[in-house]
Amino acid sequence: MPITVHQTISIYMIKVGAITNSSVLQIGTTGSVQSQSDIYNTGGYTEPVQTAELTGEAVPLVPLAP
Numbered sequence: 001m002p003i004t005v006h007q008t009i010s011i012y013m014i015k016v017g018a019i020t021n022s023s024v025l026q027i028g029t030t031g032s033v034q035s036q037s038d039i040y041n042t043g044g045y046t047e048p049v050q051t052a053e054l055t056g057e058a059v060p061l062v063p064l065a066p
Contacts, residue, residue, distance in 0.1 A: 009028050015027065021037075 007028055011027065019025070
């Protein structure tokens with residue numbers, strides 16, 4: 001059963017406190033959401049970071065069943 005939605009949205013001011021990697025800001029209805037991922041070099045880095053070294057066995061914070 002096809003449904004057609006017509007709507008008008010007027011936004012006079014919108015304040016967004018924070019956007020994280022998995023945030024979705026949606027205004028109105030949508031048939032599909034397309035993801036977008038942008039990576040910015042805000043620190044001006046020119047070389048890759050050094051590889052981390054393992055310091056020991058990782059212990060889980062919560063006991064896990066074997």
